[in-house]
Amino acid sequence: MPQNSSLSRQPQAITTYFDYQIVSPNNKTITLEDLSREIKNADVVLIGEWHTHSAIHRFETELLHTLFLQDPNLTLSMEQFSRDSQEIVNQYLAGEIGETTLISKANAWPNYESDYRPLVEFAKFNKLDLIAANAPDNLISCIAREGLDYINRLPANQRAWLAERISTKQSAYKRRFMSSMHHGDERQNNKQFAAQMAWDETMAESIVRYLDKHSDKQVMHIAGSFHVENGLGIAASILRRAPGLKVVIVTPVGVEDTLKEGGGDYRLQVISPPQQFVKNENRMAYFKSISTRNNNLQCIF
Numbered sequence: 001m002p003q004n005s006s007l008s009r010q011p012q013a014i015t016t017y018f019d020y021q022i023v024s025p026n027n028k029t030i031t032l033e034d035l036s037r038e039i040k041n042a043d044v045v046l047i048g049e050w051h052t053h054s055a056i057h058r059f060e061t062e063l064l065h066t067l068f069l070q071d072p073n074l075t076l077s078m079e080q081f082s083r084d085s086q087e088i089v090n091q092y093l094a095g096e097i098g099e100t101t102l103i104s105k106a107n108a109w110p111n112y113e114s115d116y117r118p119l120v121e122f123a124k125f126n127k128l129d130l131i132a133a134n135a136p137d138n139l140i141s142c143i144a145r146e147g148l149d150y151i152n153r154l155p156a157n158q159r160a161w162l163a164e165r166i167s168t169k170q171s172a173y174k175r176r177f178m179s180s181m182h183h184g185d186e187r188q189n190n191k192q193f194a195a196q197m198a199w200d201e202t203m204a205e206s207i208v209r210y211l212d213k214h215s216d217k218q219v220m221h222i223a224g225s226f227h228v229e230n231g232l233g234i235a236a237s238i239l240r241r242a243p244g245l246k247v248v249i250v251t252p253v254g255v256e257d258t259l260k261e262g263g264g265d266y267r268l269q270v271i272s273p274p275q276q277f278v279k280n281e282n283r284m285a286y287f288k289s290i291s292t293r294n295n296n297l298q299c300i301f
Helices: 032-038 054-070 083-093 099-105 112-125 137-146 148-153 172-180 186-213 234-241 280-295
Strands: 021-023 044-049 074-082 130-134 218-224 247-254 266-270
Touching: 021 032, 032 054, 044 054, 044 234, 054 074, 054 112, 054 218, 054 266, 074 083, 074 112, 074 186, 083 099, 083 112, 083 130, 099 112, 130 186, 130 218, 137 148, 137 186, 148 186, 172 186, 186 218, 186 234, 234 247
Parallel strands: 044 218, 044 247, 074 130, 074 218, 247 266
Antiparallel strands: 021 266
16 A cells, blocks of 8 residues: 555544544544544554444544554454454455455455455555454354353353453443343343443453563554443453553544543544434334344354
């Protein structure tokens, strides 16, 4: 890839779904280059995303590029690939397999080609490591159905695809998660939270283990916004394992939101996604269809 960047040196107006502005924790609008300089000494940069949002995916690729130009000792880490796919990802980066094989064998997300291909191709071209950080979806779904006891039945090779320690104790994150649940009873919601923590703890452990072996690297990790906001989720899980690491967080906010100082996160201001549901009956029908699909899952161990 060319080393001369054509990225804008000035904050741009948000007029389309592709535009973004970066707002610092002290409520100042800054450029991409400003952000890169300010987070230069971070060990981990957590990028929260609204999946499939064009501006956010554009920002992720542009930030990866800018951080690399600043210091090539950079590693990409992604929620969108799981630990059981690490060898497939490595083979693709080494040019041993093609993209179609990567997509099929690594269970790439449906929006891989439109949203995540630019990140992976940048890593491949510039010979960056890519951490397949997440836990496999089928294991997470089974934890959501059966609770954490499910993992005790897993064979050793599959148990290794999940974090060694998964905490579900009371916390600000748990309270936030429970308040976001719109359906299900308390027992089922606790299982859902166990699944959420299995995600977060596994991604955090994957990053910390990598940095234990590569202390000179900076890791930029991509995950859904809920996983990283306000120092909770993945960030808290990282710091429980390695309190000395410096973690920086970037989370998306709607352009219509009133921004206040504090909170610690850098914020990526974008046009908000379209409203998911207008009618409550449509919302309930959707959740019923999700529940039906989950009931067909076979948790065989």
